[in-house]
Amino acid sequence: MDNSPVPDGIMKKSRLPAIIAVVIVIVVIAAGVSIIELGHHGSTPSKQTLVIEVGSGSMTEQYLSMVATNFEKANPNVTVQITTEGYSNLLTSEKSALQGGSSTPNIMMYYASGAPTLGPYLYHIPTSSNGGNGVIDLSNQIAGNMYSGGYRIAPNGTVLGTIGIPIHTVIGYMLVYQKSIFDNATLQSEFAAKYHFSFNPRTFQNWTALQDAASFINSSTSFNDTNNNYALLFPNHAAHSIIDGFYNLAYPYLSSDPNTGVPPNSSPNYWTYFGNKSGQFSVSFNNSAGIQALEMYKNLTQYEPSVKVSPVGYSEQLTYYETGHYAMGIAWSSFFPDYSNSSQSKVAGNYGVSLLPGGYTGYSPTFLGINPNSPNLTLAVNFLNFATSSTQYGLGITDFSFLPGSSNGLQVAESDPGFGWVSSFLNYSATIHLDPRYAAVVGQVSPLFSTLIPDFNTQVLDYLEGTTTATAALNTAASEWTQTLANDNIVL
Numbered sequence: 006m007d008n009s010p011v012p013d014g015i016m017k018k019s020r021l022p023a024i025i026a027v028v029i030v031i032v033v034i035a036a037g038v039s040i041i042e043l044g045h046h047g048s049t050p051s052k053q054t055l056v057i058e059v060g061s062g063s064m065t066e067q068y069l070s071m072v073a074t075n076f077e078k079a080n081p082n083v084t085v086q087i088t089t090e091g092y093s094n095l096l097t098s099e100k101s102a103l104q105g106g107s108s109t110p111n112i113m114m115y116y117a118s119g120a121p122t123l124g125p126y127l128y129h130i131p132t133s134s135n136g137g138n139g140v141i142d143l144s145n146q147i148a149g150n151m152y153s154g155g156y157r158i159a160p161n162g163t164v165l166g167t168i169g170i171p172i173h174t175v176i177g178y179m180l181v182y183q184k185s186i187f188d189n190a191t192l193q194s195e196f197a198a199k200y201h202f203s204f205n206p207r208t209f210q211n212w213t214a215l216q217d218a219a220s221f222i223n224s225s226t227s228f229n230d231t232n233n234n235y236a237l238l239f240p241n242h243a244a245h246s247i248i249d250g251f252y253n254l255a256y257p258y259l260s261s262d263p264n265t266g267v268p269p270n271s272s273p274n275y276w277t278y279f280g281n282k283s284g285q286f287s288v289s290f291n292n293s294a295g296i297q298a299l300e301m302y303k304n305l306t307q308y309e310p311s312v313k314v315s316p317v318g319y320s321e322q323l324t325y326y327e328t329g330h331y332a333m334g335i336a337w338s339s340f341f342p343d344y345s346n347s348s349q350s351k352v353a354g355n356y357g358v359s360l361l362p363g364g365y366t367g368y369s370p371t372f373l374g375i376n377p378n379s380p381n382l383t384l385a386v387n388f389l390n391f392a393t394s395s396t397q398y399g400l401g402i403t404d405f406s407f408l409p410g411s412s413n414g415l416q417v418a419e420s421d422p423g424f425g426w427v428s429s430f431l432n433y434s435a436t437i438h439l440d441p442r443y444a445a446v447v448g449q450v451s452p453l454f455s456t457l458i459p460d461f462n463t464q465v466l467d468y469l470e471g472t473t474t475a476t477a478a479l480n481t482a483a484s485e486w487t488q489t490l491a492n493d494n495i496v497l
Contacts, residue, residue, distance in 0.1 A: 053381060054084045055388055057373075058099060058110035061089035064339060065114055065173050065371050068401045072392045075400075079391070083384070096122055103127070103376060111379040112388065115169065115372050120154030121448040128377040129157070129166030130386060139383035141170055141390065145411045149272050149368040149437045150174065152444040160449055160497075162442035169372030170389050171410030176338035176430060177369045178253045180215070180359045182206045183352060186222070186332050196221050206333065209362040212254060212301050215333070219308045222332050237308040238326055238334035242318030243466040248458045249367075250335065251465060252277045254305070255290060255298035257363050262294040268443075270436055273367040275453065276443040278461075279497060286446055286497035291483035299468065299475040312469050327351060335361075337369070342406035345423060358426040360433060370410055446497055452489055460485040 057073070059066045066089060073085035088110060090098045096119045102110060103126035115123055136142030146155065150171040157165045186192065187204055196204040200217050209215050219236035240246035256273035259265040259280070266280020267289050280289035289295070309317060309331075317325070323343060326334045329351030336344075347353040360366050373392070375385045391397060398414035401407030402421050409415050415431055418424040447453065461482045468478040490497070 052082055052084065053384060054086060055111050055384065056086045056088060056109040057112040057114070057388075058088045058090060058095070058102075059114040060095050060116075061091050063114070063371070064342070064405065064407055067405055068173070068407045069114075069392065071400060071404065072397050075397065076388060076391050085388070095119075099123060100126070103378075106378055108376065108378045108380055111376050111385050113374050113376065114172070115154070115374055117154035117369050117372070118454060120157075120169065120372070121451065121453075123374060124157040124168050124448060126377070127157075127168040128375040128379075128382060128385075129168065130170065130375060130389075132167050136390065139386045141167065141386060143167065145393070145413050146171065147174075147368075147412055147415075147434050148439065149434050150370040150410060152439050152441065153274060153368040153370055154372055155370075156441075156444070158441050158445040158448060160442075160445050162440065162445055164441060169374040170393060171370040172373045172389075172392060173371040174338070174408045174410050174415065175369045175371060176408075177249060177367050178335045178361060179338055179366060179426075180206055180209075180333065180361055181326065181336045181341075181344070181352075181356050182333045182359070183329070183331075184355050184357045187357070192221075192225060195225060206357065207359040209359075211257065211362050212305065215362045216301070216304050219305070219333065223308060234330045235309050236332050237305060238317060238322060238331040239302075239305045239309060240317050240319075240322055240335060241302075241306045241312045241466075241469055242316040242321070243462040244318055245458070245462070246318045246322070247462040247465050248275075251298070251302055251461075253335070253361060253367055254302050255295060256365065256367075258294040258298040258301075259289055262292070265289045265292060265294055268440065271439050271443060272365065272437050274444075275447045276439075279443070279446045279450075281440075281442065286442075288483040288486050291479045295479050296475045299465065299479060302465070303469055303475075306469060312466070338408055341408075341423075345406065360429055364429075365433060366430065372410075449495060449497060450490070451495070452493055456489050457486050460489070 057069060059069060066087065070087055073087055076085055077083060096115065099110070099113045099115065100122055103123065113123070131140045132143040133140050134142070134144045136145070155167060155169045155171060157168045159165055187206060193204045196218070199221065202214065204218065206218070209218070222236040240250040252275065253273045256277050259267040259277060260269045260271065266282040266287070267277055278289055279286045306312060315321070322334065322336055323340045325331060326336065327344060327350040341358065344350050344356055345353050373389055375382065379385050393409070393411050393414065395413050395417050398409040399417050401409070402418050402424070406423060408424070409418055412431070415427055419427040419431065450457065464473070464478040464482040467473040468475055
C-alpha cells in the first residue's frame, strides 16, 4: 500500500559562447508564468522524451497521465511516456535501472517504504525557498511528508539531500464514520448520559473513547438500523496491516511515556518503533506503554469478524466499509474517492472524516524521484514543478478527487466540498517537529520490511488469536528485532 516523509544546492547554468543561440521556451499556464528551459542549442530544438514509471492502477498513474498530456501541450518538443509496474515489482524495477546506470525511466514514483532502498541512487534535487527553473520550492512541502521519504538522511540526522517530492498525500490513518448514526439525537442523548462526553467522533480524546462508542453502538437498544451489522472496522491482517495499525494506535501511549524514547509531536510512523534512550536508539514498544496499546488494539478488533475467520487488511478496509455495514472504521485517505462513489458505495454522501482520537495522524505519501542518469535533469525537475502546480492539482482534485502532495495543493483541495476535512490535517501538520534522527533510523534498518515487520506481525497475530499474552508477544518481537539487527551489524 497504500501504507508512510533541507536545502540543497541550486543548479548553476553554464556560460555559452556568444555565437550559439539559446532557445528558451516560455510557457504560460493558468496559475502563472513558468519558464521551462529545454537545454537545446540551435534554431530547431530536437524532440525530447520523458519516461515516467509509476505503480499500475494507482491514483498517481491516473493523475500523471492527465499532467503528461498538459505538459506536452505546453512543451511541443517534449513527449511524456507513462510506464507502469505492479506494486510488488515497482521497487525492484527502479532499483535495477538505477544500479545499472540506465538513463530511463527519467522520473520514478515510489512509496515511503521504498525511500531507504532508492535513496542512495536517486538524484539530489536542487531546492530553494522560492523554487524556479530546475529548482523545487521546498517551502511548499509539508515536513511530515518529506521526512517520510523525501529526504536522504545520515544516521546522525544530517539531511544529505532531497531525493523525492510528494506528488500524492496519503494520510494514514483517519477515522471515518457514518454521519446518520452519529447525528442521531436519540443516540447522542443516550451516549452522553452514559459516558458523559460527546458522541461526536471529531471530539474523541483517546482510544478509550472510541472503544466506548463502539461498545455503545453494539449494545444500544435504540440502534435498530439493520444495515449496520458492526460498530467498528479495524485493521488486523498479518500480511502487513498490523504493523501500520499498531504504530498509529500505539503512538499516544509511547510518546506520553518518557521511558520509551518516543517524543511527543513526532507523528506516528515506522520510526515510532524505535526510541532514543540516553542517546542510543533501541526498540520502543516492549514496555508497559506498549502493552497498554496492544491490549487496546485487541479490544478495538472485537467489533468485526474474528481475525481467524476474516482478517481485515487493506482490501477489506476499502471494500467492507463501502457496504455500509460498519458504523466506524480506520481508513487510508486514498480510500475516500471510492467511499464517495455512489455507484459502488453505500456510504457515499453519509460518511464523515476525522483525525484519529486525540487529534493526530500519520504520513504515507507517494513520491516522484529523478534518475541522475537522465540526459536532461532540468527538464525532469521542471516536470515535477509543473505536476505539483496549483493549476494541475486543481484539475486533479476536480476530475479524480486526487489529494495533492504539497501544501499549496492541499490548500486548493481544502476549498473543495469533498475535502473539507483537509484543514484539520494542515493544522495538525504545523505542530509536527520531528528530530531527523528518528527518520534516519528507518533508513538504517534495512531488514525492516523483509524480516522485522513479519516477525512483529506474527507475534501480534498470535496475541489477537489468543495463543499468547500481550507481554510475551511484544517481548518476543523486541528480542527478534534486536537479534536481527545484531546479526546484520546494524548499530542505531
